[in-house]
Amino acid sequence: MSKRQSIVLVGLRYDEFYSHTLAIGYLKAYADAQPELAERYGSVIIERTVHEPLAAQVAEILDHKPSIVAFSCYLWNFARVIDLCRAVKAARPGTRIILGGPEVSVRGPSVLAEIPEADVVVQGEGELTFAEVLRAWAGGRDLRGVLGAIWRRDGQAVSNPERPLLQDLSAIPSPYLTGIMRIRPGERVALETSRGCPLQCRFCDWQNLQTTRWFPAERSIKEAAVIQRQSSGIYYFVTDADIFTNKE
Numbered sequence: 001m002s003k004r005q006s007i008v009l010v011g012l013r014y015d016e017f018y019s020h021t022l023a024i025g026y027l028k029a030y031a032d033a034q035p036e037l038a039e040r041y042g043s044v045i046i047e048r049t050v051h052e053p054l055a056a057q058v059a060e061i062l063d064h065k066p067s068i069v070a071f072s073c074y075l076w077n078f079a080r081v082i083d084l085c086r087a088v089k090a091a092r093p094g095t096r097i098i099l100g101g102p103e104v105s106v107r108g109p110s111v112l113a114e115i116p117e118a119d120v121v122v123q124g125e126g127e128l129t130f131a132e133v134l135r136a137w138a139g140g141r142d143l144r145g146v147l148g149a150i151w152r153r154d155g156q157a158v159s160n161p162e163r164p165l166l167q168d169l170s171a172i173p174s175p176y177l178t179g180i181m182r183i184r185p186g187e188r189v190a191l192e193t194s195r196g197c198p199l200q201c202r203f204c205d206w207q208n209l210q211t212t213r214w215f216p217a218e219r220s221i222k223e224a225a226v227i228q229r230q231s232s233g234i235y236y237f238v239t240d241a242d243i244f245t246n247k248e
Contacts, residue, residue, distance in 0.1 A: 005067035007031075007043035007134075010084070012050050012077035018237065019187035020047060023072045023101060023126065025175030030127040032180075033173050037131060040138045041068075045180070050080045058087040066095055068137075070130070073101035082115055089117035098133065100126040108150030109157035121150040124163055125195075127172050169195065169215045176223045183227050188235040193220045197241035204241075212245050 009028055011021025024045055031037050044064055048057055061069060061084065069088055071081045085097050100122035104111045108121035120143065122129045129148035136143055143151040148163035166172070175181040183189055196212040197204075227234055 004040060004042040006064050007041050007068045007070065008061050008064050008066040009043055009045045010061065010069060010071045010081075011045065011047045012071070012074075012080055013047070014076040015049055015051070018190060019183070020181050020189065021072050022175070022181075022190045022192060022239070024070070025181045026127050026172055027070065027100075027130050029173040029175045029178050029180055030171075031131050031134060032178075034131055034135075037134050037138070041134060050077050054080070054083055054087070057084060058091070061088055062091055066092070068096045068098065068134070070098040070100065073099050073103040075103055078103045085115055085117040096120070096137065098122060098130065100130070109159060112150065112152060112157045119152060123148045123150055123159075125166055128166060129163055165196070165211055165213065167213060169213050170219065174219060174223055176226055177219070183230045183234065185231045186233040186235075187231065188237060189227055190237050190239050191220065191223060192239045193217075193243065194240045194246060198245060199242075212241075214246055217246075217248075 009024040011024045013021065028043050028045060031041065031043065046057075046060055048060075057080075066088075069084075071084070073081050081099070088095055089097065096119045097117055098120045099111060099115070099118050104121050105123050108123055111121050112118055120133055122133070125148075129146060132146045133143060133149055136146055142153065143149045143158075143160065145160070147161055149160045151158055151160075176183075192215065194212055194214040198212050224236065227236075
């Protein structure tokens with residue numbers, strides 16, 4: 001079997017209020033659950049804040065000799081993500097860089113123009129798109145046909161059709177139940193029990209996800225129980241648009 005390629009998944013928080021970036025935990029959990037991807041790729045998660053030295057973060061990423069680096073992008077970390085993209089690409093020009101998250105999802109072509117070091121922007125929910133991007137690259141193919149991918153072809157941004165919302169959220173393994181994310185005493189932990197919102201408030205960016213979908217209730221209960229067994233003094237933050245949309 002050929003040597004596995006290294007993927008580094010980077011979560012950059014503004015401060016230590018939240019201890020983990022749930023989005024990259026989902027990406028790793030879903031990709032690791034695909035046998036052909038687990039055989040081809042080995043991934044690690046790096047969690048840091050935007051206030052730490054840039055050089056140290058670059059060195060930590062490069063220490064894994066990555067073939068692929070993926071960033072979860074938000075308003076508060078985007079400037080640092082740009083700096084890291086440039087530094088990683090300068091040090092390892094062959095590294096492929098994937099960007100996802102709310103800061104880039106709705107403006108993929110302009111992001112690729114702004115950051116020439118980035119290779120792909122994932123639009124919308126990222127788990128399935130991320131896995132399909134890895135699958136295409138593993139097979140030596142370009143990203144034609146990968147729904148939700150915005151990528152470069154001959155130097156130009158190509159926007160593939162959007163990916164339909166995932167209806168069965170149980171298809172995404174839990175990073176807490178799989179042990180991908182381990183919790184330490186006093187940490188602040190994000191829990192997601194649903195995605196989307198039935199309301200259409202004009203001021204809110206949830207309005208594009210009007211179809212509400214829920215993770216199985218028993219899974220959310222197990223997640224909270226596993227976290228509680230691992231540690232103490234935990235602060236839970238429920239990320240749902242409105243946890244009371246499912247009153248049961």
